[in-house]
Amino acid sequence: MKLLLVVTGSATAAHVPYWINWIAMHRPGHRVRVLVTEGARRFVTPASLASAVVDEVLVDAWDAVADRPVHVEYAAWADGVIVYPASQNYLADLASDRVDRPSLLTIALSTAPVVVAPGLPPGGLASPGLVRSWTTLEERGSATVLSPVPGVSKHDPTLTSWAPGDFTAAVALVEPDPERVGRTVLQTDLLRTEIDDADSGGWTWTRTPGTAAPAPFTAHSSPEFAAVRRWMPDGLLLGSAVEDSRVYTAPAPRSVAGALIDDGPSAVAPAVLEAVGASLRELHSTPTPENIIRGSTRGVDRLVNWLDGRGLAPTARVARERLNVLPGDVAAGLRTVVSALLDAPSVLCHGAPTLGSVVLAGERPLLLTGEDVAVAPADTDLLWVVGELVEYGLTFDGADSGWTAHVDAFLAGYGGSGRTSVADLAAVRIALHLHDYIVYVGWSTTEFDRYHRMIRYLLENGDSR
Structure with a gap:
């Protein structure tokens, strides 16, 4: 070292x-x-x-x-x-x-x-x-x-x-612990993920809010979590609460995001994305208990606060002001999309079904669930998967058809698209990724400008993929 x-x-x-x-x-x-x-x-x-x-x-x-x-x-x-x-x-x-x-x-x-x-x-x-x-x-x-x-x-x-x-x-x-050579640590100031060999077989995923996370995970005692646990749709994996963390026992150490980033769209079968879509559709179709108040998700809250200029850290403030001086009127366009997205009926949502939370175990992936469950519009879930796939396509292979096939497979598994267009869903997710990168990883003018170009392209070009 x-x-x-x-x-x-x-x-x-x-x-x-x-x-x-x-x-x-x-x-x-x-x-x-x-x-x-x-x-x-x-x-x-x-x-x-x-x-x-x-x-x-x-x-x-x-x-x-x-x-x-x-x-x-x-x-x-x-x-x-x-x-x-x-x-x-x-x-x-x-x-x-x-x-x-x-x-x-x-x-x-x-x-x-x-x-x-x-x-x-x-x-x-x-x-x-x-x-x-x-x-x-x-x-x-x-x-x-x-x-x-x-x-x-x-x-x-x-x-x-x-x-x-x-x-x-x-x-x-x-130093890295020499006794834990099978351990992987993925960490930002927003989220820490540790993946370890489990003594009884499989892998233990431990996820903990980062040192600067603006809100804790959804409590295990919340009615939202209780509702998910009661209906337990296929393809979801609930963890146990250990202090502030969530601990999951999973059959594999690799996520869909890791496979796609390392090896491209051919590394993950479209059926995997279709299964993720089907799991989210089943979750969104579960009854919502009457004692749950409609709200938003932690990720969308971060984005809205940033776009509205509320309680910003210095790096977030600088990034928000930079949005205003770059061409494209991106901040206003994003805020319009988010407002329309949130003005929709609410369902029981995963809250943050990032592909980094989807454990790759054959064609029946498991989605780590519980940290962000909330009652919110369905599109607040869809934007994560759609947006990440579109971002990978724009970042790694341009218009490579493999990425489009994965988006189509996910939406087919879900049973159709959401109320918001694919391009707008992707723009919102990429904007949230930009915010989280700048605030919880570190400032990079190169990365800021790259994300800005992607967001502007999506907002200006409609449903292009």
Whole structure:
């Protein structure tokens, strides 16, 4: 893996060369880059950190890196970040979101796991400032704090100082678990999916709201979920609730989306999409209990709030404003389509039948269900499958007939098209994908412009596929 090591101004920084030698001996395949704060240079020199596994050692100061954007480079490069040792001052800076040195800005920009290992003077562990910093980092979930261990103050042997915890433990926290080689993790700030070998056979899919998800999953105790569980249409797979997560036992580790993205439309038989359509039709045909209030789905709510400019994160605000300056009047066109889509009778809906939730197990796929169930217009379900297939076609193969055949198979399984045209359904789904990418993955002007072109094309060209 690629490891960024930040060494800060605690006296135990003097021991870091030993731990770099440990990496060279026990993790020779790792690559390491090191940022050394000015304070740490009292205890360790950049030259002493050189090693066969260390690609670069830089002083953690803007003057030292000149005009080089190391924060951008390192944030994109690192698979894991370890701050070892982390001084009390550095912890305070990290907790208060300061970005006045390259390492702090790198951590702020990175999506890699971060471990901080405090090294503190006598009394440091109980100081109010340290307690606030530690608590803030833990509550935010942006970094794991490795508990320090008691030591002896080199200035007064009668006092207890606090040395950083075991460096090998810090490495283990950012490394993939070697005991779980059959594990796949798909993660954004909206949703985390873990797929593991199950001891009893099959695969365990664990899905958890991401750290920035604006709403939790639909509660297992809700009347919507109870209605799905009571009627249980064919092709749906309900999970169990484990704290905030949903856990499913499935017969395979691969989704329809994964197969299509990796290998194109020929990787999935049209009968699979037809079966997904039939499952949704059966779900939409189930009785809706009278105690359920008509509403919307989490995904459509995100899109509507974005288009209406309500409660936007900075990246969403910038993206919304960019829609207004690009040609095509896309935002207004989308809002018109969504308003018409929502002005329709409601049924019991899956809520987000993305193809990434369809487990590929022969021609009888299983749709992971329960996280987003709601009572809403049927087209709020259809847009996910139709939109993703159209997006794949526009992205990978242009007008390849395989993608059109899959759309047709899905609609045939459903028993006909929805009230909204295929092009408009696809435009809405791709717009939601654009929002979620920008907000929960990261800003990309290239991706923004690509999505904008697709949405504009669909809105302007009617039912073209």
